[in-house]
Amino acid sequence: MALFKRIQSAIDRGIGRRRLGYLLLGLVVLFFLWFPNDTSQSNYAKTVFISGFFYAILSSSWALLAGIAGQFSFGHMAFMGIGAYVAGLFARDGITFAALGIALSPESISAVGAIIIGTTAAGLVGLVIGWLLLRLRSSYLALFTIAFSELFRIAMLTEYDFTGGSNGLSLRPLLEVADVDTARQIEYYLMFGLLIACLLVMYRVTHSPIGIFLRAMREDEDAASALGVNVVRYKILVFVFTSMIVGLAGAIFYSDVGSERIIPEQLEVLQMSLIIAYACIGGMESLLGAAAGAFISRYLLEAMRQVVITLPFGLTMADGSDAFVWETGAWRFALFGLVMVLTLRYMRNGLLYPIFTWFSGRDLVMKETVAKRKHDEDHAAMLEDQDE
Amino acid sequence: MSEINLELNKIAKRFGGNQAVDHVSFSVTKPQLIGMIGPNGAGKTTLTNLMSGMLKPSSGTIYLNGLRIDGRAPYHVTRAGLGRTFQITRALNRMTVMENMMVPGLAHEPGARQSDLEDRARQILSMLTIDHLTNEYSRALSGGQRKLLELGRLLMLDPSVIILDEPFAGVHPRLQETIYNYIHRVHEDGKAIIFISHNMGAVFELSQRLIVLNFGALIADGEPQQVKNDPAVIDAYLGHDEDD
Numbered sequence: 163m164a165l166f167k168r169i170q171s172a173i174d175r176g177i178g179r180r181r182l183g184y185l186l187l188g189l190v191v192l193f194f195l196w197f198p199n200d201t202s203q204s205n206y207a208k209t210v211f212i213s214g215f216f217y218a219i220l221s222s223s224w225a226l227l228a229g230i231a232g233q234f235s236f237g238h239m240a241f242m243g244i245g246a247y248v249a250g251l252f253a254r255d256g257i258t259f260a261a262l263g264i265a266l267s268p269e270s271i272s273a274v275g276a277i278i279i280g281t282t283a284a285g286l287v288g289l290v291i292g293w294l295l296l297r298l299r300s301s302y303l304a305l306f307t308i309a310f311s312e313l314f315r316i317a318m319l320t321e322y323d324f325t326g327g328s329n330g331l332s333l334r335p336l337l338e339v340a341d342v343d344t345a346r347q348i349e350y351y352l353m354f355g356l357l358i359a360c361l362l363v364m365y366r367v368t369h370s371p372i373g374i375f376l377r378a379m380r381e382d383e384d385a386a387s388a389l390g391v392n393v394v395r396y397k398i399l400v401f402v403f404t405s406m407i408v409g410l411a412g413a414i415f416y417s418d419v420g421s422e423r424i425i426p427e428q429l430e431v432l433q434m435s436l437i438i439a440y441a442c443i444g445g446m447e448s449l450l451g452a453a454a455g456a457f458i459s460r461y462l463l464e465a466m467r468q469v470v471i472t473l474p475f476g477l478t479m480a481d482g483s484d485a486f487v488w489e490t491g492a493w494r495f496a497l498f499g500l501v502m503v504l505t506l507r508y509m510r511n512g513l514l515y516p517i518f519t520w521f522s523g524r525d526l527v528m529k530e531t532v533a534k535r536k537h538d539e540d541h542a543a544m545l546e547d548q549d550e
Numbered sequence: 551m552s553e554i555n556l557e558l559n560k561i562a563k564r565f566g567g568n569q570a571v572d573h574v575s576f577s578v579t580k581p582q583l584i585g586m587i588g589p590n591g592a593g594k595t596t597l598t599n600l601m602s603g604m605l606k607p608s609s610g611t612i613y614l615n616g617l618r619i620d621g622r623a624p625y626h627v628t629r630a631g632l633g634r635t636f637q638i639t640r641a642l643n644r645m646t647v648m649e650n651m652m653v654p655g656l657a658h659e660p661g662a663r664q665s666d667l668e669d670r671a672r673q674i675l676s677m678l679t680i681d682h683l684t685n686e687y688s689r690a691l692s693g694g695q696r697k698l699l700e701l702g703r704l705l706m707l708d709p710s711v712i713i714l715d716e717p718f719a720g721v722h723p724r725l726q727e728t729i730y731n732y733i734h735r736v737h738e739d740g741k742a743i744i745f746i747s748h749n750m751g752a753v754f755e756l757s758q759r760l761i762v763l764n765f766g767a768l769i770a771d772g773e774p775q776q777v778k779n780d781p782a783v784i785d786a787y788l789g790h791d792e793d794d
Contacts, residue, residue: 371656371660374645374649374652374653374656375653375656375657377642377644377645377649378642378645378653380644381642381643381644381645382640382642384604384624384640385636385640385641385642386642386653387603387623387624387625387628388602388604388624388625388628388633388634388636388640389625389628389653389654389657389703389707390625390628390629390653390654390657390658390707391625391653391657392623392625392657393625394623447644
C-alpha cells in the first residue's frame with residue numbers, strides 16, 4: 163500500500179494521471195492495430211477479436227442508452243437485427259415503390275447501399291419505439307422492449323420463406339477478397355475502425371450539452387423538464403441514435419465481416435442479457451468501460467472453452483498424465499454469472515470504474531472538496547470562538 | 551428588469567371526484583413577494599403544478615407575459631419565464647453541483663459559451679454559500695444544501711416569476727437565513743416570487759401580498775395584515791363552531 167502511494171504521488175508530481183491514462187489508452191490502440199500483423203496469430207484469434215469489437219459496440223451503445231440516458235431497454239439486439247435483416251432483404255429482393263414509380267432491382271443495390279438502408283430502417287423503428295415509450299418508465303419500459311424484441315424475433319423465425327427462419331438470412335458480402343488471410347485482416351481493421359468511430363461519436367455526444375441533458379433525464383425526468391430540458395426530444399433522440407449505431411454494426415458484422423448470416427437465435431433475450439451483463443461488469447455509465455467489459459468478457463468466455471488444469475504435488479490421473487482438460491461448456495457462463503452477481507453486489511459502477519476514476523483524477527477533486535469543507539468548518543468554528 | 555404578467559383565469563383541476571383546484575383566478579403584474587398559504591390539502595402544490603405545466607388543468611387558462619402556458623410542457627413554461635422548486639428537493643443526485651447548475655444554463659442559453667455559464671454558476675453558488683461544493687456529487691449534500699442548490703439552479707434560468715414550494719421546510723436555521731437573503735436579493739432584481747410555506751413567521755415577515763387557498767378555492771388575496779383578520783381565513787385555519 164505504501165509502495166502504491168509512493169508510485170501514485172510520483173505520477174501526480176510527474177506525468178499526471180490523466181496524461182498517463184491517455185498514454186496507456188494509446189498503447190492499447192497500438193496493440194490492436196499491431197495484432198493482426200502478428201504472424202503467430204491464427205485467423206481464429208482474429209475472429210474472436212472481431213466478435214469482441216462487435217459486442218463492444220453493442221455494449222457501449224447500450225451503456226449510452228441505459229447507463230447515461232436511463233432508458234433501460236431490452237430492445238437493443240432487436241435494433242441490431244433490424245439493421246441486418248433489412249440490409250439483407252433489400253440486397254436480395256430490391257424494392258419497388260409503385261406509387262412513386264421507383265423500382266430498385268437487387269443488382270442496383272450495393273452492399274454499402276444495403277447497409278445504409280438497414281441502418282436507416284433501424285433508426286426509423288427506433289423513432290417509433292422511442293415515441294411509444296415516452297410515457298413509460300423503469301420496469302414498464304423494460305417489459306415493453308422485451309415484448310417488442312420477442313415480437314421481432316418470432317416474426318423473423320416464423321416467416322420462413324421470407325427470412326430463412328431458423329436457418330437465418332445471408333447478407334450481401336461487404337468485402338470480396340479471395341485470400342482468406344487478407345480478408346480476415348481487412349475485416350479485423352474494419353470492425354476495429356467501426357468501434358473506434360462509434361466510441362468517438364458517442365463520446366462527443368455524451369460530452370456535449372446533450373450528454374448533460376441525457377444524464378439529467380436519467381436522474382429525474384420531471385426535474386429536468388422543470389429546468390427547461392425538452393425530455394421528449396432527447397428521449398426520442400437517444401433511441402434513434404443508439405438504434406442506428408447498433409443497426410449499422412449489425413448490418414456490417416453480418417455482411418460476411420464477422421458472420422455470414424444473421425439468425426433469429428441472436429435476437430433472444432438471453433443474448434440481450436449478455437450485452438447488459440458486459441456493460442454492468444465494465445461500467446454501465448462509461449462508454450469505454452462498457453466496451454472494455456464486453457471485449458474482455460467475450461475474450462475470456464472464448465478462452466475458457468477448454469481449461470487445462472495441471473495437478474499439483476506430483477499427482478497424476480489414472481492414465482498417468484499430470485493434467486486434465488476441462489470442457490467447461492455452460493459452466494463458463496455460470497462463472498460469468500457469478501462475476502456479474504459479485505459486481506452488482508460490491509462494485510455497482512463496474513469493475514473498471516475505480517481504474518477510470520483514478521486516471522481521471524476525480525478522487526483528487528473530491529479530496530480537495532472535502533479539504534475545503536474542513537477548512538470552512540474550521541473557519542466557522544474560529545468565528546464562533548471569537549463571538550464568545 | 552424582466553416583464554411580468556402572470557394571469558390565472560378560473561383554473562380548475564379535478565382528480566376523479568376530488569376538486570383539487572376550484573376555479574382560481576389571480577394575477578401578478580409586478581415584482582412582488584407573494585406568500586401562498588392554506589391548510590394541508592388546500593391545493594397549493596396542485597396549483598403550482600398547474601402553473602408550471604406538470605399538470606394540465608381541467609378548465610381555465612394561464613397566461614405568462616402574453617403567452618398561453620396552460621397545458622404546455624414544463625420545459626416550455628420554464629423557457630417562457632416561470633421557474634419552480636419542489637416541495638421535496640429534486641437534486642440530480644449522480645451529477646455534480648456544477649453539472650446541476652449547467653442543466654438549466656445550457657437549456658436556457660443553448661448558444662452560450664460553457665465557460666461563461668460556469669462563471670455565472672460559480673457566482674450564484676458563492677452567493678448561496680455552497681461554492682465549496684462545486685465538484686461534489688449532489689447526493690452528498692445535506693437537505694438544506696440541496697434546497698440551496700435548487701434555488702441556485704433557478705437563477706441560471708433567469709425567470710421572471712419564481713415559485714418556491716416550502717423553501718424553509720427541514721432547513722437548518724443558519725441556512726434559512728441564506729434563503730431569506732436569496733429571496734430578498736432575487737426580489738430586488740425585479741422578479742416576482744410566489745412562495746408556499748407553513749412557516750407563518752416567515753410568511754408574514756417576507757410577504758407583501760398573501761394568497762390563501764382552502765379546499766382548492768381562493769378564499770383571500772390581499773395584504774398580509776388584512777388577510778390575517780379575514781374571517782374566512784381564521785375559519786379555515788381554526789375551524790368554526792358547529793353551533794354558529
